Amino acid sequence: MAKVQQSTHPAYDAVARTLHWLTVLLIAMQFVIGWTMPDIHKGTQPVGLIAWHLGVGSTLIAVMVIRVVWRLTHWPTPDELPPLLSVVSRITHFLLYAALVAVPLLGWINASSRGWTVRLLGLVPYPALSETGSDFGHEMGDVHGVLAWVLFALIALHVAAALFHRFVLKDHVLQRMLPHAGPSNDSPRNQ
Numbered sequence: 001m002a003k004v005q006q007s008t009h010p011a012y013d014a015v016a017r018t019l020h021w022l023t024v025l026l027i028a029m030q031f032v033i034g035w036t037m038p039d040i041h042k043g044t045q046p047v048g049l050i051a052w053h054l055g056v057g058s059t060l061i062a063v064m065v066i067r068v069v070w071r072l073t074h075w076p077t078p079d080e081l082p083p084l085l086s087v088v089s090r091i092t093h094f095l096l097y098a099a100l101v102a103v104p105l106l107g108w109i110n111a112s113s114r115g116w117t118v119r120l121l122g123l124v125p126y127p128a129l130s131e132t133g134s135d136f137g138h139e140m141g142d143v144h145g146v147l148a149w150v151l152f153a154l155i156a157l158h159v160a161a162a163l164f165h166r167f168v169l170k171d172h173v174l175q176r177m178l179p180h181a182g183p184s185n186d187s188p189r190n191q
Contacts, residue, residue, distance in 0.1 A: 011176045012076055019067040020177055023100065026060045027155065034148065040141070046116045054111060057104045058120045064101050071097070081173075089161070096158060099151040105129075106144035113137020 011017070033056060037049035046054055081089060111118050112128040113136070119125050130137030165173035 011178075013074065015070055016074065016076065017177055017179065019063060019070060022063055023060070023067065026056055026063060027100075027151075029056050030060065031148075031152065040114075044114075046111070046114075054107075054116065054118055055122055057107050058118050058126060060100075061104045061108065061126075062120055064097075064104070068097065068101065076176075080171075092154065092157060092161065096151075096154050099147060099154055103144060103147050103151050106140045106147060109137050110141030110144055113140070 012020070030053065033049050033053045037053055038044070040050065044050065108118050108126065109129045113130040113132060113134040115132040117125050117128075130140070162174045162177075165171050166175075
């Protein structure tokens, strides 16, 4: 039986990889649901695809909280990138994390302004982040829609960069986030 060859390049740990791919799945679901659900108007009820959008969004919020805490407490092994690529990578990752937190948060604020209860897994209610009928909450719904497109563009840039690393630079940056990518060298930040 052939032995699977391990990469000598350090990978992200299993928790970071799992959270990354779970985020990918949830975001893909959100974009499909968001593009296919009916428009939301005054008096629209959170049923059907709108309920699904709220449910997946509430799960995304929970995953992102865990992901941010994990990232803040575990340093990934630095990539061996040229200085300019390293700076671009850090900026892009920061913007991705910011958008991945802001977009569902703004959706939650908007849902609260409509009097909708956002529930994790349909069970655990999240607190309202704006009063029912709040003009601010309704405006955040518009910002939510615009930032979703910004998030989409950042994701496209992230995917393009991963493919650039794999097929042009032929380095191991992409493989670090794939299963069986090699030994993890992530370390807790407090060590």
